[in-house]
Each structure stands twice: as C-alpha cells, then as structure tokens.
Amino acid sequence: MNRKYTIPSDEDLTAFIDGELTPEETARIEAIMNEDESVAERLEFLARASLPFEQAFAPLLAEAPRAKLQTMLAAIPVQQSARSDPMPAFASRRRFLGALAASLVAGIAVDRAVIGIGRDFSAKDENSEWRSVVADYISLYTPETLAGPAPVREVQAAQLGPLDEKLGLSLSPEAVSLPGIDFKRALMLQYDGKPLAQIAYLDPETGPMALCIVKSDAGSKAPDLESRKGLNVIYWSNETHAFMLIGRIPADRMKELGEDVRRRLSA
Structure with a gap:
C-alpha cells in the first residue's frame, strides 16, 4: 500500500x-x-x-x-x-x-492517568476494547518484570483485599490460584474511569500471565478464546463483571485454566 x-x-x-x-x-x-x-x-x-x-x-x-x-x-x-x-x-x-x-518500554506512553479529549471517536464493543488495552499492556511484560520470590499467602490476601473493596468481589488466594504457576502480585489499575483488577502470574515455561477483572453490565457471556498481540486470551462475563486470562500458554491449556478459575470465582 x-x-x-x-x-x-x-x-x-x-x-x-x-x-x-x-x-x-x-x-x-x-x-x-x-x-x-x-x-x-x-x-x-x-x-x-x-x-x-x-x-x-x-x-x-x-x-x-x-x-x-x-x-x-x-x-x-x-x-x-x-x-x-x-x-x-x-x-x-x-x-x-x-x-x-x-x-x-516499547514506545508506550507512561502513566497517562487522566486524559481529557474533546473529540468524538467511533464507538466499539466495550468488552473487546478493554481486552485490547490489557493485551497491549501485558505484551510488554517479560519474566524480569515479575522477577523475585512469590509472596506468601498472607501477602497475597493483603494485596487482593483492596480489589475486593473496589470491585465488589471476594477474591481469595485460593480462588485465583493457577496450578503450577506462581502468583506474583495483585494491582488495582483503571480503565476508562473504572477500576480494573490485575493479578499477575509467572509461568516457568511461557512467562508472564494475568487475570484481569473489570465491572461490566454487558451481561453474561460463556468463555471464549481469542489471540491478541501474540497472547492467548480466554474471556467471559457474568451480570456484573468481565474477566480475562491472558498469557503465552498454549490455547488448550489456557482453556483449562480459564474454566478452572471461572468455576472457583463463581462458587
């Protein structure tokens, strides 16, 4: 072209x-x-x-x-x-x-916490758009980004506590654990003025992963799989929240992990 x-x-x-x-x-x-x-x-x-x-x-x-x-x-x-x-x-x-x-950091603008813009952009599916933003962000992670020992359960629970308060969920270390993959940290981020929880993991074979959660009123959606920025994403939603699990783990394994954590979060 x-x-x-x-x-x-x-x-x-x-x-x-x-x-x-x-x-x-x-x-x-x-x-x-x-x-x-x-x-x-x-x-x-x-x-x-x-x-x-x-x-x-x-x-x-x-x-x-x-x-x-x-x-x-x-x-x-x-x-x-x-x-x-x-x-x-x-x-x-x-x-x-x-x-x-x-x-x-791969050309991404640093910490644009509050941006005002008075121009109109084309409307897009909200659930698709937030996944795109997260994929851009997570694609920058390397194993070194999440280096260091995995926090003990008490530290994990302390990091998850503020996420519970903001999102109206009950996130225990057991509910968000991924078998064979280290929990590294939990952060409260923000997307489009709404709280966005990011729970980061480090898989010893494929590198960084993340479970991300945002409030959503788009309705329930069964788990589905997609690829973004070279990462596999399994995503789903209920009546109040949208979820995504993202990483470089093969698609079949990603489906298994997503179904497992979805079941525990729904319990």
Whole structure:
C-alpha cells in the first residue's frame, strides 16, 4: 500500500490529544485519521488507556542510564519550534527525554492517568476494547518484570483485599490460584474511569500471565478464546463483571485454566 502521508508517531498523537499542536498539524492528523483506521485506533488507545505503565516498568526505568542521557540532552542545541508559541528549552528537552524513556518500554506512553479529549471517536464493543488495552499492556511484560520470590499467602490476601473493596468481589488466594504457576502480585489499575483488577502470574515455561477483572453490565457471556498481540486470551462475563486470562500458554491449556478459575470465582 502506497501512502501519501507519514504515519504520526505516538508523540505526535499524544500532543494531538493534549491540544499542543498548531492548527495546521491538528488538521493534518485529523485528515490522516479519517483515511487510515489504524491511526484512529492508535489514537483512541492512547486517549483511553489509563494503566500505570510507570509503576509496572519502574525497575526498567530505574536501570536506565539517566545521568548519561541527561548529559547528552544538555549538549543538544535548542532549535526554534515550529509552533505558534516558542517552546521553552527545558520543555523541548523534557519531551525528548520522555521519548527516550518511552523507547525503553516499547514506545508506550507512561502513566497517562487522566486524559481529557474533546473529540468524538467511533464507538466499539466495550468488552473487546478493554481486552485490547490489557493485551497491549501485558505484551510488554517479560519474566524480569515479575522477577523475585512469590509472596506468601498472607501477602497475597493483603494485596487482593483492596480489589475486593473496589470491585465488589471476594477474591481469595485460593480462588485465583493457577496450578503450577506462581502468583506474583495483585494491582488495582483503571480503565476508562473504572477500576480494573490485575493479578499477575509467572509461568516457568511461557512467562508472564494475568487475570484481569473489570465491572461490566454487558451481561453474561460463556468463555471464549481469542489471540491478541501474540497472547492467548480466554474471556467471559457474568451480570456484573468481565474477566480475562491472558498469557503465552498454549490455547488448550489456557482453556483449562480459564474454566478452572471461572468455576472457583463463581462458587
């Protein structure tokens, strides 16, 4: 396919979301969105995702050569901005540093907790969309992301407690355990203004996995299987919540694990 335009970078799309572009740049990206569905979908992902990437990848960022990067940035000459209002030098360098840091975590924007956007996007199936966001997030995990010993039962229960309170569920360590797979941590995230529980595991053979739960009024749905970002996903829902189990475990094994944890969560 021969395009007559350049695909905007995540930095350009983020600036578009934040209203930092000139009218000409804004019009250019809007025109590309109308022509290219993949750009519109990427923009919608960046606008709606509110998962704490910074928290998940803090160990990686902590190991980044910050002092060296800062020295390199200090040596970069400041160029006149093409924007209508000149950007201060520190802001330009800060954005460049942000781009470098983002490259350490596969180009995903870090910790976009609250994003306001006054533009309309095409409506999509809510249950499908949240699974897409989670798959983008989990696909960045490596075994090193979840390195360290598995917490004892008391610590697991303490981590699951706040999830119970936010989601109105009863999540015990036994209810969410996966046979032969280590429980690593439980986090309360946020998707589209709603609490999203993530229980992360580490399979010794295939790597990171996660059980994710979000409130949903879309109604009950029997378990189904799909593939996203090279990961297998089994998902289902009841009258009040939607669930997904995601990882690189083969599909047949994923089905077994999903059915098992679904049965325990329904008990």
